[in-house]
Amino acid sequence: MSSTSGLQGQLRVRRAEFTLDLVLAVPAGSVTALLGPNGAGKTTSLSLLAGLLPLDTGRVSLDDTVLDDPGAGVFLAPERRPVGVVFQDYLLFPHLSVLDNVAFGPRSRGAGRRAARVIAQRWLERLGLGEHASARPRRLSGGQAQRVAIARALATDPRLLLLDEPLAALDASTRVEVRSELRRHLRDYPGATVLVTHDPLDAMVLADQIVVIEGGRAVQQGSPAEVARHPRTAYVARLVGLNLYRGRASGTTVELDEGARLAVGPAHSGPVFLAFPPSAVALHRARPDGSPRNCWPVTVAGLEQQGNLVRLALAGHPAVLADVTAAAVAALDLVPGAKVWAAVKATEIEVYPG
Amino acid sequence: MSSTSGLQGQLRVRRAEFTLDLVLAVPAGSVTALLGPNGAGKTTSLSLLAGLLPLDTGRVSLDDTVLDDPGAGVFLAPERRPVGVVFQDYLLFPHLSVLDNVAFGPRSRGAGRRAARVIAQRWLERLGLGEHASARPRRLSGGQAQRVAIARALATDPRLLLLDEPLAALDASTRVEVRSELRRHLRDYPGATVLVTHDPLDAMVLADQIVVIEGGRAVQQGSPAEVARHPRTAYVARLVGLNLYRGRASGTTVELDEGARLAVGPAHSGPVFLAFPPSAVALHRARPDGSPRNCWPVTVAGLEQQGNLVRLALAGHPAVLADVTAAAVAALDLVPGAKVWAAVKATEIEVYPG
Amino acid sequence: STSGAAAGPSASPKGALASPTSDRPSVPALSGNVVVFAAASLTKTFTDLAHSFESAHPGVHVQLSFGGSPTLAQQIEQGAPADVFASADQAVMAQAVKAAAIAGTPQTFATNVLEIAVPVGNPGHVTSLAAFADPSLRIAVCAVQVPCGAASAKVFAVAGITPRPDTLEQDVTAVLTKVELGEVDAGLVYRTDVAVAGAKVLGIPFPQSGAAVNIYPIAQVAHAPNPAAAVAFIDYVRGPIGRQALAQAGFGSP
């Protein structure tokens, strides 16, 4: 990959009273999550990247191609950009069947009618919608429509994938499946991805980089771990507070890639993700007896105060973040270098097929 | 209130391959949450109640009025039903300003133009949208649009309120505010409410009764506490697994209405809700030292196995649900009547203004 | 039936000009509107005549409505508030009489004969009626259903010619338009039309035209709102001033 591989964007645009001013760099093969409150400019950013809205000033390039550069008078039309978009309100074509909605992209990008349908059918099945292939979008429930929209965007194999809250309408169980499917796809996916989400778990599981925007500007940016370890505001802390590990499950035990071992609730096997919030980590002076299945010694490496909470970075196997109250910091005397036991209940750990 | 006060519904309808068959009873002044996977028939149920879809067979009545009874040839048109609806895809009128969208209901129900606008402005301000009053819906972000839709439905003061995923597009912080506003409104609201949501917290905080539907049929039904205590399936357990208390906060301490006292992370004051998942409860044989601020003695009152997890009902002050692994049950010898210490970290407890 | 109708004051133009003034004491003064329904081909002539009639009878206002003769007849049969009907076609008038829409007997006030019309420069080198049988020429004639078409059929029969028209037009104006624009090489129209078209078409008279003389009848409408004025207008048209104006437009006298 060359140094310019992936998405480079310097996005500036005014829309009525709202101004967006954002710099994005998404290397090919990586995923950037845009987080931020309602009206922060997330959808607007995606529109700029997709070419549905031209920049006022700035520049967007993908790999070696300039997509938009008002200064140089360059603008590549949306249909010429190798971009796939999942819209916040889906925008499924009402006159086409679900299958033809998904086949639309491949056909437009040159596949034959039959080949496009085969691709579409495969994507629908992956997302658990095989039996709805011949239905009209009007007949779908909200969640089904959202899955079709995801399938439609993925089916074109774009070099830049833009996902606007792709999992918002999904129910808890479907969400897990679709998130896994999306992750599987993104893992093998050579292009750049920008993901808008309100769900920290989506961001942590799916993203390599997080950009938090508020009022049209980036307020924080970095890898999920960095952002989680040093959140600049309580809002960010809350938003990205997750411990996330990758490992290999056999039954209710997971061997982490970084060496340690954690017990989890439901049995799994094969590669998995483990996630639990910093608030789920209890700290004890001595090794506690009791229900928490996971206990290990850690050393306080850093403290970050967020309002009444303190986020602790703890070194150990594995390293872990913990949120505790100021009272607990005082009671346990948690200064940097202090040695304590971390405890996490197996049932607190969310496990996702990786 | 008479015995027939509130909503009585026996809903039966076929839509292509899908069949809905559901009995609902929502007393006036109470909130019923419909939970279920995508395509379970939640939106369809709301359409039947709103009169946007006629029953095939069955009967719907509100207070003493029959809304739909195909057997008796009775059907009350949507506009004659005292019903407010938040649609899953908002359906804001594109040609009206945000203010006029919200004022539409009051005007249609007889208020003067000016009075309707005053009502609308008040609702917009409550939902933090005062400054967008003159914008067109097209200019709103997804989350802003959803809040307008909520304001629009509430502004008509309906006797039956139907909310289809009213908080789905909201970001974490807005969600807390809007949820509180909604709860404040529903608390004083004399009518019946049916709420569709995928978020267990919404269901627990807002609903008096939960109906879980799958494939068009109710699979479980009862108060949030009942359903949480005795979930029939792992799906339900996961969906409704929350400990929920009401209390009065002063600083980081909350005096529960049922008498006990819990420490929480962020400082609050006045009436609040506390919520934490059963998985956040650690059980110890002896009183543990360490960061968990909340420790109290409990007695095992009941066990329910859900796959590899066990949900324990624990008596004590307060009574609490705990999810532990089968291994922990064995290690701690958690048989009914066993006495153990429950520990919950202050940072695990979500606090909402009540 | 109409040929002997030229009764009334003698035909000298001077006398005609003098007659309204001299008549005034003997006839009750005319007043009000007189509504005249006239065939479209009379547009220019009748507009002029209406003006001079009005100045001759200061209390009277002439309202003219021009249209196709059958349309006008239809309107009159449906109770249109007309006083006078001037048709370009005897058959239409006869139909109106049959429908009891006409008071009294229609009077002939003008005649018209056919002429060959060719575009300026005569690109088809047309000299006689025989050209209408030449398949290499573009030819327009009226459809037989309309008066000019019936007349054309008569002259062709007399001349022993089988015409090879490219189009059967709905009226003379349509034929004339096509001649003017050079879309056809020859058309058969009325003399009055050639006169109206001026320099834009060339008229070629032909001997057989006498076989089909078109007759214009005029009559008072049954239940005419203003019968006295209707009679006066009819007399005026048939009188010397009317005749002069009609002659100027190329009409023949009855």
Place this chain on the structure above:
Amino acid sequence: MRRRQPGASGVPVILLVPALVGLAFLVIPLLGLLVRTPWSSLPGQLAAPGVRSALQLSLVSATLATAVSLVLGVPLAWVLARSRVPGRSMLRALVTVPLVLPPVVGGVALLLGLGRRGVLGQYLFSWFGISLPFSTAAVVLAEAFVAMPFLVVAVEGALRAADQRYEQAAATLGADRWTTFRRVTVPMVAPGIVSGAVLCWARALGEFGATITFAGNFPGRTQTVPLAVYLALQTDPQAAIVLSLLMLSVSVLVLVGLRGRWAGGLA
């Protein structure tokens, strides 16, 4: 293939070519007219008496006919598109009848229906003393009869294409059908109504056959520009063309002005 501005003038050739051919087809005959117009005689023709009054009558009656068509036609379109009255497709086809009827026959039909001896007209006359034909009202009626179907069909098409779920949302807010119609349906199909009204107005402005048959041809009262054109064709075809061009220019000006205002309101 690079350009500034998305969705800008970049029109695909496969659409541009037929669009241009279509435009040329509509405009070339007009060019023909313009080339052959005796421009020098124009001022004289325009100053001729009666031209002003004919133009005024044309504009007023076409506008009134459009107003009548809007008031009666939009509800009719709604009933055809939204209600479930039986025999709807038959009704819909009946509405197109005045389109198919040759205008002169349409005028005859109007006489037979609303004339002093007509099916309905005889009662209007004997009971109320109303006689419609040969009045300015008759011009408006004749034009409305011929032009209203355009409005009805265009608006019905727009209604069918509109998303009915917004009307459902209005119903749940307590709006009865009339309020919904007025405050939701009509604004949402406004572009379709504007199109229909433009068609209707233009057709009414050009109406000839039904008008001359039903309303007669009286200068100042029922003689609209097309009737004046018809008469001019009998005597002076050049004048007829000048008169047509005059009406065209006025109508183009009106439409350009109107569209500008409307587009601003809608976009």
Place this chain on the structure above:
Amino acid sequence: MRRRQPGASGVPVILLVPALVGLAFLVIPLLGLLVRTPWSSLPGQLAAPGVRSALQLSLVSATLATAVSLVLGVPLAWVLARSRVPGRSMLRALVTVPLVLPPVVGGVALLLGLGRRGVLGQYLFSWFGISLPFSTAAVVLAEAFVAMPFLVVAVEGALRAADQRYEQAAATLGADRWTTFRRVTVPMVAPGIVSGAVLCWARALGEFGATITFAGNFPGRTQTVPLAVYLALQTDPQAAIVLSLLMLSVSVLVLVGLRGRWAGGLA
């Protein structure tokens, strides 16, 4: 106020009354025609020679004119509604010119544009030997000239009312403008296109003035039913009415049949 079936025949009075008045206004004149028709003479009239061929020519040429209008007019409507070519509102107004032009003047304009000595026609004639007037092709062209604007205006209205975000979605899926037009825009505004085509077909079927002026009147070649009706009016008004009714019935039948099929496909 109770009833079965939501959104059923319950039409608010305030809409129903104008709709019924509108319907009556369009239908009563037709009734007038039907009442006065000499039914006994009908079989004879219909069997008259030329009636069949005129009807056939009318249907064929109106259908061809509609096809031409669709091919040229839908792209034109798209350009007017979607592209940002400068002077669009002027172009849009120009498109309505044939609506306003009295049909006879329209025919003259066609002769001046496409006739043997017309602006374009003289080259067609001298270079290719093509002479359009007095041919069946001229009938189709005259009808298309008069009727196409109805299609263009109706379709443009539908395009303006359509939600353009679906077209944006298609673009992000890699569809160029033509594919988007074909696979998204056209299906989504299909009801508007159908309305426009119905208007266009009906108007073409009833076309008289421009046809007789541009194409002339020759039985079997250029004599459509309206021309035959006009001529019949001159001599035998009853026959003219019978002929009109015949054409009406055929067109109503066609439209009822067509709509049934279309509505099925769309609903």
